[in-house]
Amino acid sequence: MKLSEDILNELKTISKVVSDVPYLNVFTVNANYFSGINDELKARITVDALYGSQNNFAVPTGYFETLSFNILQRIKEEENEVFTETKEHSALITSIGNKNIYTAPKHYFEELSFTTEEKPVAKVIKMSSARGVFKYAVAAVVTGLIGIGIINIQDRSDEKLPDEVSIQTAATISSANDILKTGTFDKELETVSDNDIVQYLQQGGQDVNAALVAASTDDVTTLPEPAEYLLDENALDNYLKEKNLN
Amino acid sequence: MKKFILYISFVFAIFNASAQADVRGMEQNSKKEEKIKALYVAYISQQLSLTADEAQKFWPVHAQYEAELKNINQDNTAELDRQQAVLNVKKKYQGNFNRILGTERSNNFYRQDAEFRKKLVERLKQMRQQRQNNNNNGGGRLQRGGRPRPQ
Numbered sequence: 001m002k003l004s005e006d007i008l009n010e011l012k013t014i015s016k017v018v019s020d021v022p023y024l025n026v027f028t029v030n031a032n033y034f035s036g037i038n039d040e041l042k043a044r045i046t047v048d049a050l051y052g053s054q055n056n057f058a059v060p061t062g063y064f065e066t067l068s069f070n071i072l073q074r075i076k077e078e079e080n081e082v083f084t085e086t087k088e089h090s091a092l093i094t095s096i097g098n099k100n101i102y103t104a105p106k107h108y109f110e111e112l113s114f115t116t117e118e119k120p121v122a123k124v125i126k127m128s129s130a131r132g133v134f135k136y137a138v139a140a141v142v143t144g145l146i147g148i149g150i151i152n153i154q155d156r157s158d159e160k161l162p163d164e165v166s167i168q169t170a171a172t173i174s175s176a177n178d179i180l181k182t183g184t185f186d187k188e189l190e191t192v193s194d195n196d197i198v199q200y201l202q203q204g205g206q207d208v209n210a211a212l213v214a215a216s217t218d219d220v221t222t223l224p225e226p227a228e229y230l231l232d233e234n235a236l237d238n239y240l241k242e243k244n245l246n
Numbered sequence: 247m248k249k250f251i252l253y254i255s256f257v258f259a260i261f262n263a264s265a266q267a268d269v270r271g272m273e274q275n276s277k278k279e280e281k282i283k284a285l286y287v288a289y290i291s292q293q294l295s296l297t298a299d300e301a302q303k304f305w306p307v308h309a310q311y312e313a314e315l316k317n318i319n320q321d322n323t324a325e326l327d328r329q330q331a332v333l334n335v336k337k338k339y340q341g342n343f344n345r346i347l348g349t350e351r352s353n354n355f356y357r358q359d360a361e362f363r364k365k366l367v368e369r370l371k372q373m374r375q376q377r378q379n380n381n382n383n384g385g386g387r388l389q390r391g392g393r394p395r396p397q
Contacts, residue, residue, distance in 0.1 A: 142255070169309050172280060173301060176287035185292075188285055189369055196278045197370045201363060203279075205319035205332060211367040212374075242378075 213240075286362055293358040294351050303346045311339040 012019040087094045179185055201208050228235045287305065290296070296304060318331045336356065343352040 169305050172283045172287050173305055175280070175284035176291060179284060179288040180292060185285065185288055188281070189365070192282055192285070192369070193278075194370060194373050196282060197366050197373075200279060200282045201366060201370075203316060203319060204363065205315070205328060206363060208367070208370070211363075212371055215364070215367045215371050 282366070289362050289365070290355065290358055293361070294347065294355060296347075300346060304343070307339065307342050307346065311335065311342075314338075 008019060083094070083098075179188055198208050201211065224235045224239050232238070291301060314335045315332060318328060318335065321328070323331070340352060343355055346352075347355060
């Protein structure tokens with residue numbers, strides 16, 4: 001309380017008028033004031049009280065009848081304003097006008113198919129399934145033929161069948177019997193060529209040149225004398241050359 | 247597709263022709279070899295005095311023996327290994343030859359076999375000597391029935 005008195009005293013020094021205002025609650029209402037306020041407010045509020053006697057939403061007579069005309073008129077006026085402004089800035093753009101440049105001649109699209117040039121269309125070759133199978137069949141046959149060819153040739157060149165060997169042996173024995181009967185061994189031997197003899201001997205694993213040297217040295221009387229080696233360092237080479245071995 | 251078949255046929259034809267040529271070449275070589283074989287059979291038959299019955303048994307066994315030796319000589323093995331393998335085959339067939347010819351003639355077969363080869367070497371030496379002489383006499387010109395000496 002002391003604090004309130006101090007505040008009041010201070011207020012008196014500041015403003016006497018304010019300090020003289022009694023310390024009362026000015027916002028008090030009568031008892032049951034709010035219980036009946038609802039009905040009281042409804043009774044006071046009327047349409048006239050809100051809007052008065054004049055209708056604010058009324059429109060002039062014939063307003064809607066002329067509305068569309070007025071809107072179009074307004075748009076035209078604005079367009080004219082744009083046109084005038086554009087004309088002032090650029091004569092070129094004005095010359096284009098407001099014509100629709102994306103128009104097509106009459107019946108253009110109806111006649112379009114006749115005026116279009118037909119491009120040559122490539123021939124379509126249909127790959128039927130039968131053709132594909134045929135291709136693989138041909139490949140298989142060709143591969144088979146090659147395979148059979150290889151096998152046949154290898155069979156012929158590799159091993160001779162036992163029957164073939166026995167037939168060959170029989171043929172050889174028959175030829176040998178003929179040679180023995182006619183006594184033409186030496187004569188037949190003379191008909192055998194140099195190369196055939198070499199080939200036969202080589203097939204038997206024989207070193208032909210070594211055999212020729214051995215055959216030549218069998219006859220010691222034909223060999224150079226020991227002194228000849230001393231006199232001529234090519235004595236042995238000459239001997240071999242003489243024997244057709246070098 | 248047609249080109250593919252044509253190409254394959256062409257390749258196959260070349261391959262076949264080449265193979266046929268090889269076969270013909272082999273057949274020609276075989277004929278030449280047959281002549282020397284006939285001489286060999288004649289020589290061995292005469293030297294061993296083979297009867298028809300012995301020949302009938304001996305030559306098929308000999309054919310197998312010869313085939314085994316041929317296989318060994320075709321292999322590129324070391325020389326001593328090759329000789330050892332040849333000796334093994336000879337020993338392997340010795341029993342078979344003994345049963346057909348008897349021991350003595352069987353041994354003689356191996357001797358005569360070597361003798362035939364020696365005869366061929368002699369013939370070869372003789373031909374080369376003759377060619378050498380022809381070349382010396384003819385100034386190196388090609389003689390009738392002869393061939394120039396290989397350099």
